[in-house]
Amino acid sequence: MERSRWARLADWLWFLFFAAASSIWCLTAANEVGVTFDEPVYMNGGLHYWRTGSHSELFKLGTMPLPMDIATLPLYVWERTHDITFDFHHGNPYEPLFWARATSLLFWWVLLYYGRRIGRSLAGPWGGRLAVALLAVEPTLLAHAALATTDLPITACMVAFVYHFRAGRDRPWLPRVGWPAPWFAIALLTKASAIAFAPLCMLAIELERLARNGPIKPRAESPAGSSLTLRLQSAWSNLQPLRRDGIQMAAIGIVLVFLYGGSDWRPQPSFVSWSHTLPDGPLATATVWTAEHVCIFGNAGEPIVRQVLHNFRGHGAYLLGRADPVRIWYYFPVALSMKLTVPLLALPILLALIRPRSLANWACLTAGVLLVYSVQCRVQIGVRLVLPLVGIGIAGLAAALVNAWCTLPVGPRKLLLGVAIPAGLLWSAIAAINVWPHGLCFVNEVWGGTDSGYRIVSDGNYDWGQGVRDLARWQRDHADLPLEVLYFGTDSAINELPARQMSFFDVISLKTPEDVERAMRGRYIAVSMTVVYGPMTGIRPIWEYLQTQQPVARTQTFLIYDFR
Numbered sequence: 001m002e003r004s005r006w007a008r009l010a011d012w013l014w015f016l017f018f019a020a021a022s023s024i025w026c027l028t029a030a031n032e033v034g035v036t037f038d039e040p041v042y043m044n045g046g047l048h049y050w051r052t053g054s055h056s057e058l059f060k061l062g063t064m065p066l067p068m069d070i071a072t073l074p075l076y077v078w079e080r081t082h083d084i085t086f087d088f089h090h091g092n093p094y095e096p097l098f099w100a101r102a103t104s105l106l107f108w109w110v111l112l113y114y115g116r117r118i119g120r121s122l123a124g125p126w127g128g129r130l131a132v133a134l135l136a137v138e139p140t141l142l143a144h145a146a147l148a149t150t151d152l153p154i155t156a157c158m159v160a161f162v163y164h165f166r167a168g169r170d171r172p173w174l175p176r177v178g179w180p181a182p183w184f185a186i187a188l189l190t191k192a193s194a195i196a197f198a199p200l201c202m203l204a205i206e207l208e209r210l211a212r213n214g215p216i217k218p219r220a221e222s223p224a225g226s227s228l229t230l231r232l233q234s235a236w237s238n239l240q241p242l243r244r245d246g247i248q249m250a251a252i253g254i255v256l257v258f259l260y261g262g263s264d265w266r267p268q269p270s271f272v273s274w275s276h277t278l279p280d281g282p283l284a285t286a287t288v289w290t291a292e293h294v295c296i297f298g299n300a301g302e303p304i305v306r307q308v309l310h311n312f313r314g315h316g317a318y319l320l321g322r323a324d325p326v327r328i329w330y331y332f333p334v335a336l337s338m339k340l341t342v343p344l345l346a347l348p349i350l351l352a353l354i355r356p357r358s359l360a361n362w363a364c365l366t367a368g369v370l371l372v373y374s375v376q377c378r379v380q381i382g383v384r385l386v387l388p389l390v391g392i393g394i395a396g397l398a399a400a401l402v403n404a405w406c407t408l409p410v411g412p413r414k415l416l417l418g419v420a421i422p423a424g425l426l427w428s429a430i431a432a433i434n435v436w437p438h439g440l441c442f443v444n445e446v447w448g449g450t451d452s453g454y455r456i457v458s459d460g461n462y463d464w465g466q467g468v469r470d471l472a473r474w475q476r477d478h479a480d481l482p483l484e485v486l487y488f489g490t491d492s493a494i495n496e497l498p499a500r501q502m503s504f505f506d507v508i509s510l511k512t513p514e515d516v517e518r519a520m521r522g523r524y525i526a527v528s529m530t531v532v533y534g535p536m537t538g539i540r541p542i543w544e545y546l547q548t549q550q551p552v553a554r555t556q557t558f559l560i561y562d563f564r
Helices: 002-030 039-052 056-061 066-082 094-102 104-136 139-145 151-167 173-178 180-190 194-212 227-238 240-261 269-275 282-293 301-313 331-339 342-354 362-374 383-407 412-435 468-477 492-496 504-508 513-520 537-546
Strands: 317-319 322-324 483-486 524-528 558-562
Touching (some): 066 094, 094 104, 104 362, 104 412, 151 194, 151 383, 180 240, 331 362, 342 412, 383 412
C-alpha cells in the first residue's frame, strides 16, 4: 500500500510537470503570436451569443459554438463590469485575445488527462506517463493550444470520447452508452467534423475488440455461399451491438447538441431565397410557404450542413509547390509527415521493424483509420483539421512503445528501444523550445526545417495571418523605409502600422507577369508568405512573379521585397 501511494504520487507529479511546462509554453506563445485568420470572426460571434443569447453568427460561419462560448465568457464579463465593448475587427485586439486564448488550456488539460488514461489502459502506468510526455512536447499541438480556435478542442474531446467508448464496451448501459453519448455531444459542439470522426472511431474500436476476442467465423446457420459472403454476414451480425449502441449515442448526442445550440425561431433567409427561384407550380408554392413559416432557424443543424457541403465543394490547397483550387488527394498524409516531429514519425517505423505486434492496439488502429479517411477530405487548409488522429495516435504509440519494451527479451533490440524513447522525447522537447512562439510554422528537419518551410506548406500550416506583430517589430527597427503591405489575414492591427496596404482587388486585376512587374515597380513591400506560396490560384500571376524574385528581408511570415 505504501508503494502504491508513492507510485500514484509520482504519477500525478509527472502529469503536473508536463501539464505545467506545456501550459507555460502555450500562455507565453499566446501573448506573442499575432491574430490568426479565423480568430476575429470567432471572437465576435462568441460575444454576440453572450450579448444576445443567439448563436446565429457562429452558425452562419459553419462553426460550432462551445469553444467560442468558453473563450469569450471572460471577455463578456469584462465588458459588463467595465462598460466597454470589444470588436475584433477594429482597434488593438491583443490584450482581450490573450485572455480568450488562455481558456484553451481547459481543453489542453483534457487532452493530456485522457491521453494519459488511454495510455494507462493499454500499457499500465508508464503507458500513461509516456502519452502525457509525447503530447506535451509536440509543437503542432502546442501551437493550437495557444490559440482561441476549435481545432485543439475537437482533438481533446474526441480523445475523451474514444476513451469512454472503448472503456465501456463490455459493461452495462451507463458506461457503455450513457457516458460516451455526452462526450460525443461535446465533441460535436466543438467542431462539426465530429459527425464523421466519431462513427469511424467507433467502428475501428469495435472491430479491434471483436478481433481481440477471436477471429470472426461464419455462423453455422448461414446459407451456403462463398467464404467472403459468410464472413461479411457474420461481421454484420457481430456489429449489431455497435449499431444498437451507436443509434442510442447519436440520438442522445444530437438532442443535447440541438438543445445547447438553441434557435432564434426565425425562417432561414437562404432557404426562403432559394424557394423563390423554383418554377411556378404547386411544389414551388408549398416550398415557399414552408420556407417562410417553418421558424426553427438557426439551429445546430446549420453549421453541420454547411461543413458537409464545404467538404463536397472542396477548398484551395497548397503543398510542395503545387496549388489546386479543390484538393490534393495525398495532402494530409504528406503534410503530417512535415508538421509532426521526427521522433513521432520514426518511432512507429522502429516498432514495425523490431516489435510490430506492439502496434496492434485500438488507439493506433483508430488513428490509422482516420488517416486513411483523410485522403478523401477536400478541405485542406492545414493539418489542424485532422489533429484528432494525432492525439489518439500519440496515446496509442506511447502504449505500443511501453508494451514493446516490456515484452522484448534482453538484447540489442531492447537496448535500441530503450535509447530511442528518451532520445525521441528529448528531440521533440528541444524542437518545441526552439520553435517557440511560432509553433504554427513548425516543419521538421526531414523536410528542411521551419525557416524554409513556407515554400512547401502554407495557410494554417505556416502563415495563417498571424504575423502582423512580427512585422510591426521589424518595421520599428527600419522606420526610415517606405513600407507597403500585401497581407493575408484579418488582424485589425495591420491598420495601425505606418504602412500603405495594397488591395487584393488591385492584385486580382493583374493578369500577366508584365502587369505584375509594372505594379511592383517602385515599391518596398512586405508580402504574406501565403500570398507568394499558397493556394490562392486567383492571383497566380503575382505569386509566379514573386517566386522568381529575391526578398531582401523576412519576418516569420512576411517576405520583404525592394522594387524601388
